[in-house]
Amino acid sequence: xxxxxxxxxxxxxxxxxxxxxxxxxxxxxxxxxxxxxxxxxxxxxxxxxxxxxxxxxxxxxxxxxxxxxxxxxxxxxxxxxxxxxxxxxxxxxxxxxxxxxxxxxxxxxxxxxxxxxxxxxxxxxxxxxxxxxxxxxxxxxxxxxxxxxxxxxxxxxxxxxxxxxxxxxxxxxxxxxxxxxxxxxxxxxxxxxxxxxxxxxxxxxxxxxxxxxxxxxxxxxxxxxxxxxxxxxxxxxxxxxxxxxxxxxxxxxxxxxxxxxxxxxxxxxxxxxxxxxxxxxxxxxxxxxxxxxxxxxxxxxxxxxxxxxxxxxxxxxxxxxxxx
Amino acid sequence: xxxxxxxxxxxxxxxxxxxxxxxxxxxxxxxxxxxxxxxxxxxxxxxxxxxxxxxxxxxxxxxxxxxxxxxxxxxxxxxxxxxxxxxxxxxxxxxxxxxxxxxxxxxxxxxxxxxxxxxxxxxxxxxxxxxxxxxxxxxxxxxxxxxxxxxxxxxxxxxxxxxxxxxxxxxxxxxxxxxxxxxxxxxxxxxxxxxxxxxxxxxxxxxxxxxxxxxxxxxxxxxxxxxxxxxxxxxxxxxxxxxxxxxxxxxxxxxxxxxxxxxxxxxxxxxxxxxxxxxxxxxxxxxxxxxxxxxxxxxxxxxxxxxxxxxxxxxxxxxxxxxx
Numbered sequence: 001x002x003x004x005x006x007x008x009x010x011x012x013x014x015x016x017x018x019x020x021x022x023x024x025x026x027x028x029x030x031x032x033x034x035x036x037x038x039x040x041x042x043x044x045x046x047x048x049x050x051x052x053x054x055x056x057x058x059x060x061x062x063x064x065x066x067x068x069x070x071x072x073x074x075x076x077x078x079x080x081x082x083x084x085x086x087x088x089x090x091x092x093x094x095x096x097x098x099x100x101x102x103x104x105x106x107x108x109x110x111x112x113x114x115x116x117x118x119x120x121x122x123x124x125x126x127x128x129x130x131x132x133x134x135x136x137x138x139x140x141x142x143x144x145x146x147x148x149x150x151x152x153x154x155x156x157x158x159x160x161x162x163x164x165x166x167x168x169x170x171x172x173x174x175x176x177x178x179x180x181x182x183x184x185x186x187x188x189x190x191x192x193x194x195x196x197x198x199x200x201x202x203x204x205x206x207x208x209x210x211x212x213x214x215x216x217x218x219x220x221x222x223x224x225x226x227x228x229x230x231x232x233x234x235x236x237x238x239x240x241x242x243x244x245x246x247x248x249x250x251x252x253x254x255x256x257x258x259x260x261x262x263x264x265x266x267x268x269x270x271x272x273x274x275x276x277x278x279x280x281x282x283x284x285x286x287x288x289x290x291x292x293x294x295x296x297x298x299x300x301x302x303x304x305x306x307x308x309x310x311x312x313x314x315x316x317x318x319x320x321x322x323x324x
Numbered sequence: 325x326x327x328x329x330x331x332x333x334x335x336x337x338x339x340x341x342x343x344x345x346x347x348x349x350x351x352x353x354x355x356x357x358x359x360x361x362x363x364x365x366x367x368x369x370x371x372x373x374x375x376x377x378x379x380x381x382x383x384x385x386x387x388x389x390x391x392x393x394x395x396x397x398x399x400x401x402x403x404x405x406x407x408x409x410x411x412x413x414x415x416x417x418x419x420x421x422x423x424x425x426x427x428x429x430x431x432x433x434x435x436x437x438x439x440x441x442x443x444x445x446x447x448x449x450x451x452x453x454x455x456x457x458x459x460x461x462x463x464x465x466x467x468x469x470x471x472x473x474x475x476x477x478x479x480x481x482x483x484x485x486x487x488x489x490x491x492x493x494x495x496x497x498x499x500x501x502x503x504x505x506x507x508x509x510x511x512x513x514x515x516x517x518x519x520x521x522x523x524x525x526x527x528x529x530x531x532x533x534x535x536x537x538x539x540x541x542x543x544x545x546x547x548x549x550x551x552x553x554x555x556x557x558x559x560x561x562x563x564x565x566x567x568x569x570x571x572x573x574x575x576x577x578x579x580x581x582x583x584x585x586x587x588x589x590x591x592x593x594x595x596x597x598x599x600x601x602x603x604x605x606x607x608x609x610x611x612x613x614x615x616x617x618x619x620x621x622x623x624x625x626x627x628x629x630x631x632x633x634x635x636x637x638x639x640x641x642x643x644x645x646x647x648x
Contacts, residue, residue, distance in 0.1 A: 132480040146578060148472050148479075155472075155580025156456040157616055165610040166574040177610055250490040254470060254578045256479025286489040286501055292481055 006064045007318070008053065009311030011113065012073040014038055014088040019052065020304070021064060022311035026124035028304050029064070030056055042083075042091040046099050053104070068107035069100055070314030072116035072306060079158035081110055087176070109317045113137065113306065115152055115161060117263050117298075118145025119316055120309030126261050126299030133257045135298075136163065136248070138266035138273070141176070142184040142191075148255055152316075163251055164188070168243050186243040189219035189265045195236045196222055207232035223269045237269065241276025248277065249284035252293055259294040263305070267297060330388045331642070332377065333635030335437065336397040338362055338412040343376065344628070345388060346635035350448035352628050353388070354380055366407075366415040370423050377428070392431035393424055394638030396440035396630060403482035405434055411500070433641045437461065437630065439476055439485060441587050441622075442469025443640055444633030450585050450623030457581045459622075460487065460572075462590035462597070465500075466508040466515075472579055476640075487575055488512070492567050510567040513543035513589045519560045520546055531556035547593045561593065565600025572601065573608035576617055583618040587629070591621060 006021040006029065013036060020031035034052050037045065057066065073096065074086040081097025083089075100108045111119075118135040121127040127135070131150040137143040142164030146153040153160045164184040165177055172181025173194060185191050196209055196217065208225050209217060209232055225233035248260060260281075266273055278295045285293070300308050330345040330353065337360060344355035358376050361369065381390065397420065398410040405421025407413075424432045435443075442459040445451040451459070455474040461467040466488030470477040477484045488508035489501055496505025497518060509515050520533055520541065532549050533541060533556055549557035572584055584605075590597055602619045609617075624632050 130480075132484075148477050149475050151473055153472050153579055156454075156582035157580050157613070159612050160456075160578065160580035162577040162580075162610055162612075166577050167570070167608065170570070170608075179608070179610070246491070246494070250574060251578065253486040253490050254484065254575065255477050256481050256484035256486075258480035284491065284494075284503070286486055286503070288483050288486075289481070 003063060003065045005067050006060070007067050007311045007314045008056075008069045009307040009309070009314075010049075010069065010071045011116070011306035011310050012036060012071065012083075013306070014074070017049065018307055019056065020307040020311070021056070021060060021066070022308055022315075024315065026308060028307055028311075030059060031304070031307060032056060036089065038089040040090065042089075042094040045091075050103050066104075066106065068109075068314035068318055069104060070116070070310040070312065070317075071096060071100070071108070071110040072113040072310040072313070073110060074112060076110045076112045077158040078109065078111040078115070078154045081108075083110070107314060107317055107321065109314050111152070111154075111313055112143065113309070114143025115145040115154075116309035116313050117143075117300075117305065118147055118161075118261075118309075119152055119312040120300055120305060121261050121263075121298060122147060122150075123312035123315055124300060124308050125305075126296050127259065128299070130258050132255060133259045133261060134163070134251060134255065135261045135263050136244075137264040138188060138262060139264040140189055142188045146255055147257075153255075163247070166247055166250065168247055183243065183247045187240055187247075187266070192219050192222055192236055192240045192266065193217055195239055196232060199232050199236060203232070205231050209233060219266055219269070223272065226269070226272045234272070237272040238276045240266075241273055242280045244273075245277040245280030245282075246284050248281045249286075249289075252281070252289050253286055256289065257293060259296050261296055261298055263298045270297075327387060327389045329391050330384070331391050331635045331638045332380075332393045333631040333633070333638075334373070334393065334395045335440070335630035335634050336360060336395065336407075337437075337630070338398070341373065342631055343380065344631040344635070345380070345384060345390070346632060346639075348639060350632060352631060352635075354383060355628070355631060356380060360413065362413040364414065366413075366418040369415075374427050390428075390430060392433075392638035392642055393428060394440070394634040394636070394641075395420060395424070395432070395434040396437040396634040396637070397434060398436060400434045400436045401482040402433065402435040402439070402478045405432075407434070431638060431641055431645065433638050435476070435478075435637055436467065437633070438467025439469040439478075440633035440637050441467075441624075441629065442471055442485075442585075442633075443476055443636040444624055444629060445585050445587075445622060446471060446474075447636035447639055448624060448632050449629075450620050451583065452623070454582050456579060457583045457585060458487070458575060458579065459585045459587055460568075461588040462512060462586060463588040464513055466512045470579055471581075477579075487571070490571055490574065492571055507567065507571045511564055511571075511590070516543050516546055516560055516564045516590065517541055519563055520556060523556050523560060527556070529555050533557060543590055543593070547596065550593070550596045558596070561596040562600045564590075565597055566604045568597075569601040569604030569606075570608050572605045573610075573613075576605070576613050577610060580613065581617060583620050585620055585622055587622040594621075
């Protein structure tokens with residue numbers, strides 16, 4: 001029997017790190033998890049990660065051939081192979097690829113999770129065969145990965161694709177980045193929560209969301225309320241889509257993508273977020289771009305998307321090494 | 325004697341069309357001009373253009389070898405080789421590259437003037453050896469050319485790079501594109517004129533600009549007044565740089581360029597436009613991008629820049645045809 005070629009995808013999240021082997025067709029094998037334990041220093045984490053990878057390598061021995069390792073992580077720099085001062089991990093500046101290569105002498109690459117998601121969509125998901133598209137991740141924050149001419153945009157410094165930190169309103173909401181009015185403060189899961197809290201304070205409209213404590217008031221609850229026709233919830237989605245669509249019109253003016261993929265928690269609200277986003281994007285587009293740009297959901301299976309993205313990163317690096 | 329390889333650069337402007345041969349090192353030869361006569365239909369124009377090119381080809385016969393033709397034109401689409409409904413030319417939809425190839429069976433390409441300027445800067449000017457940068461043309465309007473990974477960004481539809489039509493203020497000034505508050509309505513030669521007129525109406529400050537008729541009030545006059553220390557002129561440049569710098573911070577968040585090249589009429593105001601643009605861009609940048617992005621002037625000789633840009637376009641296409 002021929003051995004199957006796979007890469008190892010590793011998604012380093014604030015709480016858990018998910019690992020899995022993925023073949024060239026996007027089939028995943030042997031998915032596994034370790035706790036990230038963000039309070040620990042990086043060297044302890046990478047020691048635990050190495051032990052887990054070794055375990056997995058013993059399991060695949062003789063069946064699969066490991067071709068490379070791809071990693072998605074917060075504040076990751078593709079050019080330098082580093083993770084730099086991630087907000088939720090007590091790591092500081094870590095040369096991740098250097099560490100990985102000391103253990104495993106095979107092609108390895110790292111990028112942030114939104115960029116990994118973009119490569120995942122291009123390789124295995126909704127953007128197959130597209131050369132120009134943007135992925136927007138609507139999670140706790142707003143991330144983005146921009147693809148131009150079939151290549152992810154890393155920029156001069158390796159940190160390109162921060163659409164979540166373009167400014168919607170210079171006098172707007174305080175952002176975790178220290179500035180005001182970033183897209184992320186409106187169009188993320190926490191952003192729509194802030195919108196609902198503002199709306200509940202400023203109106204007397206009935207709403208099932210009034211019965212929740214602040215801790216209970218999640219974007220999922222807002223989605224459920226919208227499903228029930230709750231006026232505040234529906235208005236909050238409309239406003240969120242307005243902010244997102246308005247800023248995406250600016251993004252289209254930069255790279256003129258074929259499609260924009262909405263990915264992550266808030267995107268699972270379906271039409272409640274897609275419809276106003278599309279409407280306000282079209283309203284704000286320059287004429288030459290109108291009715292051209294699709295807004296579509298992720299094509300990656302939900303539980304596997306992070307590992308598939310990290311794996312796709314290294315598959316696409318391996319493509320570059322192979323002469324055409 | 326060896327013949328020198330050249331390309332023909334053609335810049336189609338609203339008033340004049342400038343042509344010239346350019347070698348691989350950016351030396352230009354035999355520059356020439358025909359009136360564009362925008363009121364004429366396209367077929368008459370291209371007949372006149374062909375006669376002029378034929379004249380030039382006779383002149384270079386035996387001395388130069390023509391390798392290709394590059395064209396910069398308003399509303400040009402690189403993918404389709406077309407010019408589509410240019411605002412100042414009575415052309416409609418014209419398949420320019422098809423026409424050119426009927427006459428001259430050599431590699432030919434077209435793009436808009438800002439994209440041509442970006443390729444010109446990369447090949448011959450201020451962005452030599454840069455792989456990620458943006459050119460902003462500050463003329464009657466605001467154009468832009470974005471380069472990522474050493475390639476111009478054309479986008480899915482060939483029209484990418486319209487930073488001049490990103491929105492600064494949704495309730496702002498009427499733009500020729502039919503929307504409100506585009507960057508172009510503030511940061512162009514006509515935009516700073518509008519700023520000065522507003523300021524003169526809203527203040528009683530003395531200003532030498534009060535002695536001019538509206539027709540006389542050009543961006544050049546505003547620059548001269550700034551040189552004399554005129555308060556209104558200085559404030560107008562400060563405000564123009566504020567708008568431009570604020571929006572450029574959003575552009576940096578997209579593609580993280582090494583540098584932004586300011587090009588065209590308003591850029592010749594030097595420190596009056598560069599200093600506030602840099603200041604407000606830095607103020608509005610996400611932390612990770614601060615103090616990284618240079619704002620620099622064009623490196624192309626002023627009178628030759630359009631022809632060099634158009635020529636650089638086809639030189640870079642020829643590079644793609646040559647195996648590395």
